[in-house]
Amino acid sequence: MTLTEKILARASGRKSVRAGENIWVSADVLMTHDVCGPGTIGVFKKEFGRNARVWDPKKVVIIPDHYIFSADRRSNRNVDTLREFAQEQGLEYFYDVIDDPTGKWVFDPSKGDVERQYGSKYAGVCHVALPEKGHTRPGEVLFGTDSHTCTAGAFNEFATGIGNTDAGFVLGTGKLLVKVPETIHFKLDGKMQDGVMAKDLILHVIGEIGFDGATYCAMQFDGPGAHEMSIDDRMTVANMAIESGGKNGIFEFDEKTAAYVDERCRRNGTKSEYTPVERDEEEHFLRELVIDLDALEPTVACHPNPAQRKLARELDEIKLDRAYIGSCTGGKTSDFLAFARVIKGNKVAIDTFGVPATPLIVNELKSINWDGASVWDILIEAGVKMTENAGCAACLGGPEDTFGRMNTPLKCISTTNRNFPGRMGHKESQVFLASPMTVAAGAIEGRITDPRRFI
Ligand code: SF4
Numbered sequence: 001m002t003l004t005e006k007i008l009a010r011a012s013g014r015k016s017v018r019a020g021e022n023i024w025v026s027a028d029v030l031m032t033h034d035v036c037g038p039g040t041i042g043v044f045k046k047e048f049g050r051n052a053r054v055w056d057p058k059k060v061v062i063i064p065d066h067y068i069f070s071a072d073r074r075s076n077r078n079v080d081t082l083r084e085f086a087q088e089q090g091l092e093y094f095y096d097v098i099d100d101p102t103g104k105w106v107f108d109p110s111k112g113d114v115e116r117q118y119g120s121k122y123a124g125v126c127h128v129a130l131p132e133k134g135h136t137r138p139g140e141v142l143f144g145t146d147s148h149t150c151t152a153g154a155f156n157e158f159a160t161g162i163g164n165t166d167a168g169f170v171l172g173t174g175k176l177l178v179k180v181p182e183t184i185h186f187k188l189d190g191k192m193q194d195g196v197m198a199k200d201l202i203l204h205v206i207g208e209i210g211f212d213g214a215t216y217c218a219m220q221f222d223g224p225g226a227h228e229m230s231i232d233d234r235m236t237v238a239n240m241a242i243e244s245g246g247k248n249g250i251f252e253f254d255e256k257t258a259a260y261v262d263e264r265c266r267r268n269g270t271k272s273e274y275t276p277v278e279r280d281e282e283e284h285f286l287r288e289l290v291i292d293l294d295a296l297e298p299t300v301a302c303h304p305n306p307a308q309r310k311l312a313r314e315l316d317e318i319k320l321d322r323a324y325i326g327s328c329t330g331g332k333t334s335d336f337l338a339f340a341r342v343i344k345g346n347k348v349a350i351d352t353f354g355v356p357a358t359p360l361i362v363n364e365l366k367s368i369n370w371d372g373a374s375v376w377d378i379l380i381e382a383g384v385k386m387t388e389n390a391g392c393a394a395c396l397g398g399p400e401d402t403f404g405r406m407n408t409p410l411k412c413i414s415t416t417n418r419n420f421p422g423r424m425g426h427k428e429s430q431v432f433l434a435s436p437m438t439v440a441a442g443a444i445e446g447r448i449t450d451p452r453r454f455i
Contacts, residue, residue, distance in 0.1 A: 002183040002285065003250045004218035006277040007158040011141045019182040019284070027059065028140035028157075030170045033126050034064035034078040036145035041085050043168025054089050055174035058271075061093040061135050062086055063126040068097055069117065069389040071109045072399040079105040093135070095123035113403045116359070116388035124358030124390035127151035127239060127328035131231075132360055134270035137261055138253045139277050143170055148328055148417065150241045153219075154234035155261060156253040156276050161242065181247040182286035183218040184209070188225030190294035195452035197338060198233035199330060199415065199435035202240040203299040205291065207309025215245035217286060222252045222279065225293040231260045232334040239329045240417050243306040252279060298438045298450050300413075303430035304421050312438050315448040321410035323348065323443035324424070325384075325436055326355030327395040330415025333364045335436040339415075340375045342440035342454045348383040349446035353404035355393040362388050384443070397425045413442040 001009060001016060009016050012023040032040050044052065054060050062082050067075035079097050086094035087101065097105045099119035107117060123129035127148050130136050138156035142149060145167045152159035162176065170176050186205060192198075206213070219241045226234070234251045241249030251257075253276035265272040300315055302308040325331065325339050336356065356362045365376040365386075379386055387393070387403050394404035395416045406412060406425035412432065414424065419431035432448060441451035 001280055002218065002283045003156065003220055003252065003277050003279065004158055004183055004248060005180060006280070007139055007141065008178065008180055010139070011158070017180045019180050021180045022177055023180060024175050025141055025178045027143050027170050027174050027176065028137070029059050029061055029135055029142045030167060031061045031063060031126055031130060031142065031144035031149065032167055033062070033066055033146060034068065034075070034082060035066045036164050036167065037062055038078050038081045039164040040145055040167040040171065041081065043165050044171040047168060048172040052172060054171045057089055057091050059174070060089070060091050060171065061130065062091060063095045063123050063129050064097055065125045065129070066392045066396070067398050068391045069107050069113060069393070069403060070399040070401050071107055075399060076105045076107060095129065095133070096121045109401065113389060114387045118359065118389070122359060125328045125331065125392055128332060128357040131155065131260070131264060132358055134265040134268035137265070137271065137274035138257060139275045143167065143176060147242045148239050150246065150248045151235050151239040151328055153238035153241065153249040154231060154251050156251060156257055158248055158250070160248045181216050181218045183220050183283070184214050185285040185288040186219060186221045187223035187288065187290045188221060188293055189223055189290060190225050190292050191228050192293045192296055195437060195455050196296045196298060197435035197437060198229060198236040200296050200299040201291065201293065202237045203301050203306070203309060203433060204296055206240065206244050206301065206307050207299070208289065209244055211243060211305045211307035212245045214241065216247050219244070219246045219249045221249065225291070226251055227254055230334065231256055232332050235332070236329055240306070243417060253277070298435060298452065300438060300448060301419060301433040303419055303432065306417070306419060306433055312434065312448055313450040318432070318448045319411065320350055320413050320442050320446055320448065322350055322406065322412040323352040323439050324394060324404055324412055324414040324416065325439055326353070326357065326393055326404070327416040328357055329417040330436055331355055331357035331361065333361045335415060336361070336365055337368070337375065339436035339440045340378055342437050342451050343382045343384065343444065344370065344378050346382055346444045348443040350443060352384045352443040353394070354379055354384045354386040355404060356390045358390050362390055394424050396423060413439050413448060415439050
């Protein structure tokens, strides 16, 4: 069996499963957020009754992160709905925006959108917060009401996005009927050159197979190149499995996985036992590709979808209006450090927005010092508009007052993961997906360019 089949077999109480079979799978964690949470709760109450209890309050994780820092009152209200549900159900893992359990969330635009407006529990973007807070464990099954739930495949778990109806069912039963996906195998050889990042790898892969090339398939990444990659890099790759239509992305377990997971579980007091899955000698793959990491170059996905692959050096003629670094794909500490490495000593030539994925990342960027200045201050000095209000922000557009949102038809280079028309705001705007280094180089030049010139 493949890694995905082994996890699904275990979660369904069977010795083995085959691709194409429909099986009942037990969830280890169900995650939802402010956009889909209220709908999921509505389905749960309608189908299981107004006084129904969730199947296991320790396995439900609620992370408001999407439409948070907006004066839109209906968006604010979504957070209140989550709080009421968490209190009613006694949910321990609700990462509220505010500290007052009797309060209401109201974003105050008069305080500006740069200084933090959240309390001590707020966790930021769910797919980065889940591992940070110790909710991702090897060998487990994670369902989430968000397509980029596949990020957690970096930790050797089966993680996939589901709709509100399915999530309502999981809330009530802890189970879901799942068709076992076929697996596409990506063997990673070699090591990425300086100036080439995990984002370049996944944009290369999506360009190779197409934005529907892995529809309902598991994407298994392994080989020596995968073991060379950091956990953050593996998260970036797994995150974008869905951009090829993948059901999930998955990596092998190794000492890096163990070190990361054990430390986060210990720090947060979450469940620390887990059983990883290892590769079998016999694995059936739908398709196999070998990727030579040494040969990769800075890569860009052009408008209007993530498979429009070009090399950054081929796009010199494309002038940019805006640059954006943030999101679950490209807003981690390591992403900002790579971005800052290119930016340091330069000034940005176009509007450039920086949105860390989580409050912890904000703190790290403020405490890491290079030559006597914090990385945060280095970015501000270069002209980057940095916000402490960690969250999804303009990655998916959001209400009109969202930080970094494109309200006019601009061209933006972005570390985010999706660039279908209108994704970051105006329906005629264009988004070019790239690595943090390539976004930094674009911000300095005001046009798309190869970042290796700057390092
Ligand atoms: S950062 Fe973007 S892709 Fe990630 S969860 Fe938020 S909206 Fe979705």
